[in-house]
Amino acid sequence: MLESNIIIQKNDALHNVYSDTYTKKIQYLEKIITTYETESDIFNVLDFEAGFGKSRYSDLIIKRYIEENAFANHRKFLVVKRFNSEAEKSAATINELNWISGNVAVAITAENWKSHWKLNANRLKDVPVLFISHQRYIDLCLDDKMRKIFTEGRHTLIVDEKVNFPIYTYSDRLYSVVREVIPFRYRTLYDDVCCCFQSYLANKEEKQETNTIDRVRFKVDKTKLDDLLKIINELLVKKEVKGSQQRELLKQMYYGLPVWLSQMCIYNSRKIVTNNPKHQHWGLNNNIILDATASLDGVYYMNNDKYRLIKQGRMIDHNKSTFTPIIYNSSKSNVLKDKEVFFEEMAKKINASHNINDKTLIVTHKDYAMEIKEKLLKYVDGSLIWNDKFNDNDPDYNNEKFAIAWYGNLIGKNTFNKFDNVWLLTKPNIPISNYLVHYMQYSQKSLGNKSLALEKGKFKNPLFNLVQKGYIASETYQSLKRIQRVAEPKGRFYIVNNDIDLVRSVIGQINDAILEEPIELDFIKERKQTKNKSKCDKVCEYIFSCNKKEIAKSDLKRSFDIKNFTHEIAKKQRFSRLEEEGKIKVLTRKILVL
Structure with a gap:
């Protein structure tokens, strides 16, 4: 095998900055792809960090291996990509400028399967490198006959990113x-x-x-x-x-x-x-999962016999970036309660932090994408804001200054890799029962008699808790790392989350990242101040803010839960001073504002 530094692309920015450290990581990736063996039901799980270039170099490693072993009995590959577009791009990379006659790599899509390969399925075994999508990999779990067609004669399986099996x-x-x-x-x-x-x-x-x-x-x-x-x-x-x-x-x-x-x-x-128990990872002779968040995501710890986590450490230096936690319970349900004030304040803060030449990515739940856009339009021209596609015919991103995307539709995309700022407005939480299904899918076990009890919205059972926390942490990490995918990141990263331990666990996966002092939202501060005010303070403030000349005592008693107006309000110093100063006049049934 040639030294891996030969495969490093010319002017590779990461190699220019991290040189031998980077080369050694590429060497190891090459070794595990071209020489390792696992059993068919064992997977080596590598957590090369996001932005490392693992997908790009996997393509180049396979390309060189095929060319060097063109006349030998070499291993054939099945590579699973998140999206068909990625599969097609990778196949094009391997086929580009290779000296071997014909295409050595084929990306199977719904279109070319229907038009050509379905009728010529017996020829798939002759193709050295097959690319398929996550969805096709999932579909093949349920179809033994079709899976045999795609795996016949193949040696090495590479699954790029975590597979989310159906619930x-x-x-x-x-x-x-x-x-x-x-x-x-x-x-x-x-x-x-x-x-x-x-x-x-x-x-x-x-x-x-x-x-x-x-x-x-x-x-x-x-x-x-x-x-x-x-x-x-x-x-x-x-x-x-x-x-x-x-x-x-x-x-x-x-x-x-x-x-x-x-x-x-x-x-x-x-x-x-x-879940469907047939939906599980199936493999070949050498199985590899490339998942940047594998060491964060709890699911890989649920079956140590099947998943062998090989941690790769972190290399990319983030000491020129800032990471700011904003303390607020940003679960989907809690945000719904505060929807108006929350998105209003977030839009204001996002606009204030955005410099004239910046590009800013905003991440939330799909249901809230238009909520933040509506508030942001108060400060930003609509032509500068792009929201992710709800339908296939919606416009693609076209260099807008602001981009609004949602969880579940970000991983594997490099559209925002040069953006300056990212705001994670909400926790990437999913229905509580889905974490239990994830446990069953990856452990390949039932729930047994384990406790399903919760404490403050989190599972008490340590295994279920690990899956729950791991899911949120991995989605948070992946979303943060959509921007500044460069050798020396200089981004501003904002995380709205009240679970500071979880935020620290995510930041711990980013080399040289330092947490800034937490920020508290203004409307939360106001609530705390209001909560600490006495009934008398609240009544006095209301009298001069309601723009009324006459206020019925009965209305005040009802609004502020007052049982005895004389003892709870009228005899209090602040209220009586208003009457002494001639600002109000207290009658039997009402108060006059003078």
Whole structure:
């Protein structure tokens, strides 16, 4: 094997700054890709930091290996990329300027599979390097025959980024929407099959137990289930359901019913969730997962026999960047309570911190993307703000000064790599029951009799707690590292989160990062001050801020929970002074503002 410093690209900025340290990391990546062996059910998990160039150099390493071993019995590769666009780009890199006749790398997409490779599937085994998307990898979990076509003759599997296996979610909304598209003559059958779920949900509602976390199993007559699945399949095959959203929900019902009725399910917040045990990592002779947050994400610790975490350390120096925590409980539900004041203040702070030549990335939940945009429009011209695409036909990013994106749609993207600022407005939390499903997916175990109890919104059980904290920490890290993906970052990173220990764990994964003094939001400060004020103080302030000349005592008593006006207000020094100074006049039933 040639020395890896030969493969370093000319004028590679990271190599120019970190030289031998960087070269040694690339050497190790090359070694693990081209010489290592694992068993088919064992995965080496490498946590090369975000911005390191692991994906780019993986392509170059494979390219050189194929060229050097063109006339030898070499290993063939299957590489799993998050998106088809990445797969196509990587295949183009390997095929570019290689001296071997024909394309040695192929990216399989829905389009070229349908138009060419489906009819020529027997030729896939001759392609040295195959690229597929995460979604196709997930689909192949359920199709042994098709998986054999994609893996035949292949030696090394590289999975770029964490795979998020599906979570099957049943809700009353899913039931209702699908019922509308089921032909009328089959609705009785549909109701019979779904009766067990609907009865359970209704019972929880009636008992006011919607916030509990429970294990539950469901059963239904197998003949009825098979009959319903056949009907739904016919609707999908014949494309009788035209609406894309309705069709997608019909698919969810089709694939969900067999697992809800065969697996242990989890109930919480009016939803029933579970996993398909077939959805798990499958491998070849040498299996590699490249995930920058592997040492943060708790799921890889759930099965030490399967996942071998090989920590790579951190290299990129961030001492020219600033990391500022903003102390606020930014969970999705809490933000909803403070929506108006929260996004108003955040927009104001984002605008104030944005310099004229800056580019700023704003990250939140998808549901809140338009909330922050609406507030930001008070300070910034709309032509300077881009929000991520809700639909395929929405405009792509086009060099706007501000970009609004959301969790779940950022990892693997380098669109914002030169941005100056990033604001994480909300915690990347997901429904509490989903963490339990993640545990089952990666541990390949049931929940057993482990406690599902929570304390302040966090699992008491250490394993479930590790999965929960790890998920939030890894999503936070990945979102922060979307900007300043350069050799010497000089960014400003803002994290809105009241869990300072979690923030420290994330910052601990960023070399030479130092936390600035925490900031408290203005509206929270005002609340604290108001909370500490006496009833008399609040009444006195209200009298002169309500713009009324007459105020009924009964209104004040009701608004400020006053039982005895004379003792609680009238005899207090601050109130009596207002009357002495001639600013108010107190009558039997009302107060006059003079």
